Amino acid sequence: MNIPRLIAGIVTLLTAAWAHPQDLVYTLPTDNTALYTTGGDDYFMYVDRQFEGIKSKPWQAGTYGMVRNPFRPQPGAPVMFSRFHEGIDVKPIYRDASGEPLDAIRPIAPGMVVHASSTPSHSNYGRYVVIAHSVPEGTIYSLYAHLASVSCEVGQKVGRQHEIGRLGYSGVGLNKTRAHLHLEIALMINSRFEEFYTGENKHGNFNGMNLAGFNPADVLRACRNGRAFSVSNYFARQKEHYRVAVPCIKAMDILRRHPFLYKGSRTERTRPESLEIAFTAEGLPIGIYPASRQVTQPFVISCRSMPTVQQNCTVNRVKNSSAEAVLTLSGLRYVTQYLWTGAPGETSVAKNTP
Numbered sequence: 001m002n003i004p005r006l007i008a009g010i011v012t013l014l015t016a017a018w019a020h021p022q023d024l025v026y027t028l029p030t031d032n033t034a035l036y037t038t039g040g041d042d043y044f045m046y047v048d049r050q051f052e053g054i055k056s057k058p059w060q061a062g063t064y065g066m067v068r069n070p071f072r073p074q075p076g077a078p079v080m081f082s083r084f085h086e087g088i089d090v091k092p093i094y095r096d097a098s099g100e101p102l103d104a105i106r107p108i109a110p111g112m113v114v115h116a117s118s119t120p121s122h123s124n125y126g127r128y129v130v131i132a133h134s135v136p137e138g139t140i141y142s143l144y145a146h147l148a149s150v151s152c153e154v155g156q157k158v159g160r161q162h163e164i165g166r167l168g169y170s171g172v173g174l175n176k177t178r179a180h181l182h183l184e185i186a187l188m189i190n191s192r193f194e195e196f197y198t199g200e201n202k203h204g205n206f207n208g209m210n211l212a213g214f215n216p217a218d219v220l221r222a223c224r225n226g227r228a229f230s231v232s233n234y235f236a237r238q239k240e241h242y243r244v245a246v247p248c249i250k251a252m253d254i255l256r257r258h259p260f261l262y263k264g265s266r267t268e269r270t271r272p273e274s275l276e277i278a279f280t281a282e283g284l285p286i287g288i289y290p291a292s293r294q295v296t297q298p299f300v301i302s303c304r305s306m307p308t309v310q311q312n313c314t315v316n317r318v319k320n321s322s323a324e325a326v327l328t329l330s331g332l333r334y335v336t337q338y339l340w341t342g343a344p345g346e347t348s349v350a351k352n353t354p
């Protein structure tokens with residue numbers, strides 16, 4: 001018996017059963033309220049940077065998006081960034097006499113704890129917690145990383161006032177000075193990720209590679225005055241960067257769990273020949289469209305023009321110019337993750353690509 005999968009299945013059923021889906025109002029995860037006032041370096045934790053001979057501590061690198069690893073595509077051109085930061089880094093506001101952070105971490109919305117990792121060495125996230133939230137568009141997840149301690153357990157229902165952990169600096173590349181909460185809000189890419197991924201995986205379906213994140217600061221700001229946040233409305237406003245044609249499999253897992261992503265008619269009696277997945281530059285799937293072309297392997301069919309090669313703009317999932325854009329091996333693995341069904345005899349391009 002596969003005990004981890006059994007537990008995951010039970011958690012999924014309980015998550016669906018305990019709450020009636022509704023748009024949620026999301027609140028700040030710590031007592032730091034500067035996101036709503038001064039923002040900037042009062043809210044986001046900086047990174048230490050040296051670029052073009054100048055040392056700096058930009059708080060912008062603690063925001064969501066392509067905000068790290070600066071470069072100039074050519075001399076004199078505006079600075080661009082090639083590394084994706086999938087969440088936001090929230091600064092502590094409480095420290096003891098020795099500088100240790102003391103901030104309590106609370107859920108951004110009511111939900112159920114589906115993952116609680118208390119062993120820092122198991123991930124770059126260090127100690128982290130994942131909470132499932134039931135909304136009309138399906139289950140979305142909030143992730144809280146680099147915790148100093150975890151004070152919740154899988155299967156626990158939590159509200160906004162529950163303390164689920166303490167802010168810290170567990171994980172890779174952090175120290176006491178740069179202690180922060182790394183917060184993500186995401187969709188799960190594939191509920192069979194444990195089968196799909198053949199590398200070391202101590203976090204099951206809640207591995208960060210299986211969570212496609214969108215901007216937590218956008219969500220929190222939208223709810224500042226008590227307004228509920230609509231996932232589908234937010235996704236409809238996101239900018240498409242590239243589109244990939246894929247075979248039309250019998251049941252794409254993410255469409256089963258998030259039907260709002262499908263942009264075709266739901267009354268069609270026959271399946272389309274293929275599908276097209278629209279992604280943001282960061283790799284968030286914002287729409288899946290029916291198509292009539294014959295497709296056997298995923299390939300790029302359109303890509304937004306940029307003043308640099310596409311691998312600098314797409315988390316290294318698309319390469320070359322927009323006119324000659326193709327998937328990298330990493331991109332092919334990423335797209336295949338969406339298509340994986342675990343059917344008998346099915347193979348994954350991810351199994352043998354670096």
